[in-house]
Amino acid sequence: EAGVVQSPRYKIIEKKQPVAFWCNPISGHNTLYWYRQNLGQGPELLIRYENEEAVDDSQLPKDRFSAERLKGVDSTLKIQPAELGDSAVYLCASSGLAGGTYEQYFGPGTRLTVT
Amino acid sequence: QQPVQSPQAVILREGEDAVINCSSSKALYSVHWYRQKHGEAPVFLMILLKGGEQKGHEKISASFNEKKQQSSLYLTASQLSYSGTYFCGTAGSSNTGKLIFGQGTTLQVKP
DSSP states (O other): OOEEEEEOSSSEEEOOOEEEEEOOOOOTEEEEEEEEOTSSSEEEEEEETTEEEEETTTOTTTEEEEOOOGGGOEEEEESSSOOGGGGGGEEEEEEEEEEEOOOOOOOOOOOEOOO | OEEEOOOSEEEETTTEEEEEEOSSSSSOOEEEHHHHHHHEEEEEEEEEEETOOOHHHEEEEEEEETTTTEEEEEEEEEOOGGGGEEEEEOOSSSOSSEEEEOOEEEEEEEE
């Protein structure tokens, strides 16, 4: 079974430039998450989707971040414009509701460096 | 509230045991444990549910004390491959899938 796929793996941009990250979840997983992980910290949830619906985006900085999950499968996270403080690893995870739990499986992440 | 993990770091020799703790100030529905190696994605280890049993496979097991809102991860007879950073993720009183992760515990196993 294929895991969560993310691209690109690395991205270096100058501040004020836009950037987008793409995620393809595990087949059949209805729930998709975007996390940001700063160096030496645990992942921090940005947004959670149930199918096409964003059910929790309370942690998403909406002035510069946006996300979409068209057709309830792939998802894109965008930052426009990027700031120096956005440098981090952006992780995508997916889960299915198996046995009443949400076991989350993570992709390899996109390491963003803003210069 | 972010759960608190302890210790922050631990160094072991192969074959030694370790315990990593995760504490929350809020009532929990579940605790999820992950291991992350440098530059890689977090890998799911196990989940413990409120009212559930202690979980484990091979030499890694975990417990969940609902009354104390605490979970512990037990690593027995550690191997070099156990090295990495361990995170607990906690879900609140409702089963929504939303996790809040601790700051991590770095484990280094030496030969």
